[in-house]
Amino acid sequence: MTYANDMPTAEKVVRTDAGLASELRTSVMRLRRRLAGERHPDNPLSMGQLALLGALYRNGDLTVGELAAHERVQPPSMTRTVNALAEGGWVARRPHESDGRQVVVTLTEAGRAVLMADRARRDEWLTRRLSALTAEERDVLRKATPILQRLAQSD
Known part of the structure; x- marks a missing residue:
């Protein structure tokens, strides 16, 4: 049996909708920043x-x-x-x-x-x-x- 305390932190957090929302928000924002950073320097x-x-x-x-x-x-x-x-x-x-x-x-x-x-x-x-x-x-x-x-x- 796996206990919540044995799971990695991210896995514990996404078990609830609020946790999923938090993880998804963070991931999407980081990906957006990465993509924004890929703009051509002359643009x-x-x-x-x-x-x-x-x-x-x-x-x-x-x-x-x-x-x-x-x-x-x-x-x-x-x-x-x-x-x-x-x-x-x-x-x-x-x-x-x-x-x-x-x-x-x-x-x-x-x-x-x-x-x-x-x-x-x-x-x-x-x-x-x-x-x-x-x-x-x-x-x-x-x-x-x-x-x-x-x-x-x-x-």
Whole structure:
């Protein structure tokens, strides 16, 4: 029989939902920091700016309000980010077709290029790390990925 005191600390902690939440939070944040550190040194964009480019890449043209809701930031903050990206040529702005008060944001070729280069670099780093795992560990991650996506998108 195995007693709780005989288990490694991490195993003891994840036996409860609160423990799992704590361990998962820590692991995801550390992985995020590692991935953020893999940015190309010549990439001038912030993580928030890259996230905005990614949202446009996945969803197509969006209004500033839609981008703000998607990224869970206030519209004035999103307006500042969009303005900076537009000045750099990463996105373009145009008036909304039916509502002149709104601005639609479009990903430019320059924005797409910097996003894809950034993703390729990070994916390469993560692919190297994944190759060091066992087939069973990679299978667990394949199964966990949709769950993590659902958690990230839930309110």
